[in-house]
Amino acid sequence: MMKPRLTIFDEPMLYTEGLSKLLSQSNIFSTIDICNSLEPLTKRLKDQPPEMLIMSSNMLMLTELCKLTENIISEHKNMKIIIIGNSYDVIDIRKLFNKGIKGYLDKNCTYDEFLKSINILLLNEIYICDHAKEKMISFISSEQEKHNPHIREPLTRREMEILKLICDGNSSKDISEKLFISINTVETHRKRILLKLNAKNSVGIVKYAIENHIID
Structure with missing residues (x-):
């Protein structure tokens, strides 16, 4: 099985280069490219689209990230996109998944969890980091309580x-x-x-x- 290509769309350079070196040691990807602005990313996606793309909330506002994700997925349906978000709330994370991302990590995630997310995406599954998952569970619970304020546990x-x-x-x-x-x-x-x-x-x-x- 051929190793996938990876593109990282993030900054600053020191961080992205460090991440790229760490990932090179993991031996998961055939190539790892860094794009620090939208122009080289657009060119990369046009000339040699990677199988996996990591995009950070450092680069764009959430609405722009959503739009960009939508555009990329409409052109490259099988591309696996991971978003590294700045503690987005549940509704925003859900919005990104609706646009076609396959993985979501918060900025406070560890490198181990980052690697885990990559491996899970390569198995064609989706990944939500533990921190965001906890937020989702408490959000769903509070929504249920809002709709049924008097119900203590569900009826059988x-x-x-x-x-x-x-x-x-x-x-x-x-x-x-x-x-x-x-x-x-x-x-x-x-x-x-x-x-x-x-x-x-x-x-x-x-x-x-x-x-x-x-x-x-």
Whole structure:
């Protein structure tokens, strides 16, 4: 298998040259080129496009990085782009992935994580650094809490089934007959649903179901 070519679009020179030397020792790439401005990068992409491109937020504003990524990917669909960002927030990172990048690293990442990201991209997978991943997880959690401020933990499939039957006006006896389970089991599920939804009674359950479009 042929070794890929790499282009680094970043500055300052001292840092990029050091990075280039370190990467040369890793023996992953056939060639490593450095572009410290947009002009040589454009020429490189036109004359001899690399298989992998590392671009830094030092070089362009986020909106320009997004636009450049979009343009590059439209011309070179298989190029693997890694962005080294300045602690971008989750929405911006998602935007870059939508434009076609395959890897995202924050500037505070270690060289080991940087190497790991390269190896993962070479396996045709995507990579998000640990720091950004933690931000994504906490972002998703807070979004879920925003949409369901009263829900402590998600309802199970069986609890969702019972919730719908309660909303249809079924008694515990009706539910036990329909689902072939004991009334005690239905009551246990009902208590758990009330607890999870922070509801006092069936009215609270119905209100939750309507607000969250579980029933119309």
